[in-house]
Amino acid sequence: MKSLPEIRSLARLVAGAMFAAGLFAAPLPAGAMTAQEVLLYKGADRQKVLEEGAKKEGKLTIYSSLTVNQALRPMVAAFNKKYPFVKAEFWRGDTRKISQKVLAEMRANALQADLLESSGLGQIMVQAKALEKFTSPMFAKIPAQFVDKKQLLAPSRFSYMGTAYNTKLVPAGTQPKTFEDLLDPKWKGKLAWRAHSESGDLLFVANILQTMGDKKGEDFLKKLSGQKIINFDGSARTLVNRVIEGEYPVALNIFLHHPIISAKKGAPVAAFPMEPVPSIAGHLMVPKGVNRPHAAMLFIDFYLSDEGQNVLRKAKYFPVVAHVRPDDSIAEVSPRVSNIKENYLDVEELFDYHKKGAAILNKHFR
Amino acid sequence: MSPLAFGMISLLLLLMVPAVIYLAQSSLYETNFDGSFGAFTLRHYLDLFSNDRFLRNFVNASLYASGSAAVAICLGVVQAWIVERTNTPGRSFVLIISIISLGVPSVLYTISFLFLLGKAGPLNQLLMWLTGSATPIINIYSLWGMIVIEGIEFSPLAFLLLSSVFKSNDAAFEEASMMSGAGIITTFRRITLKLAMPGILALLILIFIRAFESFETPALVGRPGGVSVLTTDIYAAIQVQVPANYGQAGAFSIMLLLIVVVLLYWYGRLSRHAERFQTITGKGFRPRVVDIGRWRWLTSGILVLMFFVIIGFPIGIVTWVSLVPYYDGVHASALKLMSFAHYWTVWEGDMFHDSLANTLIMGAACASVVAPFTALCAWFAVRRQRGGQILDQLASLPLIFPAIVMGVAYLQLFLHVPLLYGTLLAIIIASSVRFLPYGMRYSYAGILQIHKELEEASALSGARQATTFLRIVMPLVAPAMVTCWLFVFLVAVKAVSIPILLAGPNSRVVATTIFDLWENGVIGELSAMGMVWTLMMTVVSVTFSILARRYGLNVR
Numbered sequence: 001m002k003s004l005p006e007i008r009s010l011a012r013l014v015a016g017a018m019f020a021a022g023l024f025a026a027p028l029p030a031g032a033m034t035a036q037e038v039l040l041y042k043g044a045d046r047q048k049v050l051e052e053g054a055k056k057e058g059k060l061t062i063y064s065s066l067t068v069n070q071a072l073r074p075m076v077a078a079f080n081k082k083y084p085f086v087k088a089e090f091w092r093g094d095t096r097k098i099s100q101k102v103l104a105e106m107r108a109n110a111l112q113a114d115l116l117e118s119s120g121l122g123q124i125m126v127q128a129k130a131l132e133k134f135t136s137p138m139f140a141k142i143p144a145q146f147v148d149k150k151q152l153l154a155p156s157r158f159s160y161m162g163t164a165y166n167t168k169l170v171p172a173g174t175q176p177k178t179f180e181d182l183l184d185p186k187w188k189g190k191l192a193w194r195a196h197s198e199s200g201d202l203l204f205v206a207n208i209l210q211t212m213g214d215k216k217g218e219d220f221l222k223k224l225s226g227q228k229i230i231n232f233d234g235s236a237r238t239l240v241n242r243v244i245e246g247e248y249p250v251a252l253n254i255f256l257h258h259p260i261i262s263a264k265k266g267a268p269v270a271a272f273p274m275e276p277v278p279s280i281a282g283h284l285m286v287p288k289g290v291n292r293p294h295a296a297m298l299f300i301d302f303y304l305s306d307e308g309q310n311v312l313r314k315a316k317y318f319p320v321v322a323h324v325r326p327d328d329s330i331a332e333v334s335p336r337v338s339n340i341k342e343n344y345l346d347v348e349e350l351f352d353y354h355k356k357g358a359a360i361l362n363k364h365f366r
Numbered sequence: 367m368s369p370l371a372f373g374m375i376s377l378l379l380l381l382m383v384p385a386v387i388y389l390a391q392s393s394l395y396e397t398n399f400d401g402s403f404g405a406f407t408l409r410h411y412l413d414l415f416s417n418d419r420f421l422r423n424f425v426n427a428s429l430y431a432s433g434s435a436a437v438a439i440c441l442g443v444v445q446a447w448i449v450e451r452t453n454t455p456g457r458s459f460v461l462i463i464s465i466i467s468l469g470v471p472s473v474l475y476t477i478s479f480l481f482l483l484g485k486a487g488p489l490n491q492l493l494m495w496l497t498g499s500a501t502p503i504i505n506i507y508s509l510w511g512m513i514v515i516e517g518i519e520f521s522p523l524a525f526l527l528l529s530s531v532f533k534s535n536d537a538a539f540e541e542a543s544m545m546s547g548a549g550i551i552t553t554f555r556r557i558t559l560k561l562a563m564p565g566i567l568a569l570l571i572l573i574f575i576r577a578f579e580s581f582e583t584p585a586l587v588g589r590p591g592g593v594s595v596l597t598t599d600i601y602a603a604i605q606v607q608v609p610a611n612y613g614q615a616g617a618f619s620i621m622l623l624l625i626v627v628v629l630l631y632w633y634g635r636l637s638r639h640a641e642r643f644q645t646i647t648g649k650g651f652r653p654r655v656v657d658i659g660r661w662r663w664l665t666s667g668i669l670v671l672m673f674f675v676i677i678g679f680p681i682g683i684v685t686w687v688s689l690v691p692y693y694d695g696v697h698a699s700a701l702k703l704m705s706f707a708h709y710w711t712v713w714e715g716d717m718f719h720d721s722l723a724n725t726l727i728m729g730a731a732c733a734s735v736v737a738p739f740t741a742l743c744a745w746f747a748v749r750r751q752r753g754g755q756i757l758d759q760l761a762s763l764p765l766i767f768p769a770i771v772m773g774v775a776y777l778q779l780f781l782h783v784p785l786l787y788g789t790l791l792a793i794i795i796a797s798s799v800r801f802l803p804y805g806m807r808y809s810y811a812g813i814l815q816i817h818k819e820l821e822e823a824s825a826l827s828g829a830r831q832a833t834t835f836l837r838i839v840m841p842l843v844a845p846a847m848v849t850c851w852l853f854v855f856l857v858a859v860k861a862v863s864i865p866i867l868l869a870g871p872n873s874r875v876v877a878t879t880i881f882d883l884w885e886n887g888v889i890g891e892l893s894a895m896g897m898v899w900t901l902m903m904t905v906v907s908v909t910f911s912i913l914a915r916r917y918g919l920n921v922r
Contacts, residue, residue: 069888105870108780110870233589241692247502265691265692
């Protein structure tokens with residue numbers, strides 16, 4: 001119980017705390033670098049500057065949609081081991097959840113994320129003008145076509161999308177092999193995809209529209225809607241788990257390496273790349289108004305170093321640095337290693353097809 | 367009015383009014399890409415009626431809520447009748463069901479049924495084996511699935527409330543019926559059930575409302591199956607659509623709020639007129655059990671079955687999933703692969719420790735705010751102090767807000783107030799407001815038991831109002847307060863709807879972590895974490911039940 005004087009003193013305390021917080025948010029003293037300067041710093045003492053700054057920052061919060069067990073946790077653990085003075089933490093969410101969270105944090109002036117990583121997130125954040133420019137010496141090792149000229153995005157992983165099917169329910173060889181095969185009545189009610197997902201249904205539609213043309217593509221999609229595709233909510237990894245459990249016989253547009261990894265552990269699932277395979281890059285991004293730029297850049301450098309890329313390789317993701325080959329076990333679905341026809345969609349193309357695709361999906365599939 | 371009562375009223379208004387204003391505002395403006403408000407518009411309300419989405423969700427929600435209420439009440443009536451009115455052996459053990467179920471987060475409970483009834487689950491395995499079918503028979507991701515799961519989840523509540531209804535029926539009517547030659551079933555159908563009808567009807571509406579505004583089961587079961595209801599659409603508008611459609615979420619929230627207000631009004635009227643059916647009167651009342659002879663072995667079997675359906679199987683399957691490397695049904699070959707690996711992973715990571723610490727802090731903080739605050743409110747109200755009525759009303763007001771609506775309202779508030787967004791404090795504030803009415807019920811019952819004389823004596827001896835409250839009232843209501851504290855703690859740590867909208871990366875709680883893990887497909891760790899948490903909460907709920915029984919505070 002509080003009497004009035006006590007409430008008054010509490011109010012004074014709160015006001016004091018707010019004032020103090022305001023002081024901390026004030027601009028840095030002269031001489032220190034601004035966040036933008038840190039993010040674009042190219043000096044010879046870059047490593048030293050970043051390490052010292054990160055030491056003061058002490059923490060790093062990463063929002064990523066990498067699979068936790070497989071990649072995100074090992075990557076963050078490797079970083080924490082190399083730089084024990086920065087406590088890096090992650091929160092795993094899908095593209096949309098990450099974008100909602102970060103945009104809400106920005107609105108509330110309470111940005112918590114220092115680094116974002118996801119595929120499909122790039123176009124949303126660019127459109128929302130919610131990103132800082134940054135650069136890293138590691139960009140030199142990435143094939144030029146994937147380096148963002150506006151310096152807002154750095155590729156973090158490549159993803160090749162295709163079909164996963166349960167081998168108990170759909171014996172190998174009888175799976176749909178072309179897009180036209182999907183129209184076979186025997187697949188009615190047996191196909192699932194991730195609804196409202198940048199790398200799920202939207203990418204599937206974008207790939208169809210781009211390779212078949214708008215008119216023919218929409219005709220095909222209209223026919224496909226007759227197959228009553230199941231709109232799944234959740235990550236691609238979860239959808240593949242559902243295929244393994246037998247919940248859905250076939251999943252469309254999942255990450256091709258997921259079923260391969262599970263099949264190696266004995267799960268009844270297989271991957272099939274339907275040509276042309278839509279491929280996209282995941283991206284590393286720095287949110288506007290970042291609070292810990294040194295730690296964020298230190299992580300980006302680490303992620304794109306051979307060390308970081310090998311963590312990714314071991315986690316059976318497709319590395320972005322040219323000289324780190326994907327793991328042998330998943331090389332069969334890498335268009336760059338095996339001979340598979342690929343349709344790479346960059347951020348701007350994805351953005352263009354996003355609106356068109358969403359309209360078609362709303363019209364025929366919801 | 368005493369300055370204290372005035373201060374408390376102001377505080378409650380300050381906590382509730384801005385959130386509601388922001389909620390209303392969000393429904394009347396366009397949402398910009400970055401989430402800020404754009405131009406004024408009535409579009410979000412016009413949209414409700416121009417396309418069939420709202421109507422479809424409303425119909426789905428109504429079917430789902432009435433179905434769940436029916437399932438819960440059927441299960442509850444059977445249990446309550448067996449326990450309260452028959453001499454079935456082992457009937458008192460049914461209480462265990464209620465106690466354990468109080469500690470299980472509903473996200474985990476719902477997920478356990480997805481394991482059990484999913485296409486790879488043991489029930490489908492069994493049915494496929496029995497029928498020789500090559501494909502799974504039942505599809506849990508459907509309206510039926512939602513109804514069954516939610517119905518079972520609400521059955522312990524139905525049982526508890528119905529047992530007090532059956533307890534208060536005079537056995538003389540049943541004895542008369544049996545003496546006139548009616549059998550047990552006829553007596554149950556024509557006498558017991560009819561006498562209990564007003565109680566059952568009120569409960570039907572109560573569960574209907576709770577299911578109508580529930581979020582977990584529709585989100586986990588309905589959405590993947592394409593069945594959306596109002597609450598999941600509100601969630602989807604904020605967390606799934608890009609850019610977040612706060613306008614639509616706001617308009618849906620306001621509509622949901624209005625619907626719940628109407629339903630609650632109806633419920634209030636119905637339970638007020640229940641006295642017409644009272645059978646406890648002044649003359650020789652004796653509630654008594656009926657000897658049902660050999661039938662009692664059957665009823666005993668029914669209770670055992672119910673125990674397994676409501677608690678045994680769900681906990682069993684979660685334990686199973688927590689021990690196997692990957693879950694693809696229950697079969698002997700998985701036994702060889704069993705290990706505690708998921709428990710170790712959970713134990714070694716920060717995720718579990720952080721969310722555990724956050725949840726305990728959040729629950730304890732909410733309970734510590736709500737218990738004394740509502741005790742004061744109840745005291746002001748019971749002693750008819752000035753402002754007491756207003757306090758009582760204000761503290762009970764959050765009852766009309768579905769949790770998800772309250773989450774949306776506070777999300778809007780914290781987006782506009784500095785420093786609070788994404789913090790644990792934000793969750794504590796919103797949850798404390800949400801659970802005020804729960805605290806009120808316990809506090810009110812506790813204060814009512816104390817006669818005014820004791821306070822008058824204190825006042826006569828020269829004590830001020832504050833001293834009287836602190837030195838006389840507080841010690842006397844302490845047991846009720848502890849029970850209230852534990853109850854608020856238990857419901858606060860179970861809740862998902864508020865933290866799922868308000869939590870930041872550093873303020874995750876157990877229930878939302880379980881939700882995230884489910885969406886990310888990490889079911890082994892989810893189960894391991896769920897088991898540890900359930901175990902801890904069972905200890906708390908056992909303590910709660912012992913205290914509540916001891917002090918006669920079995921209100922719910």
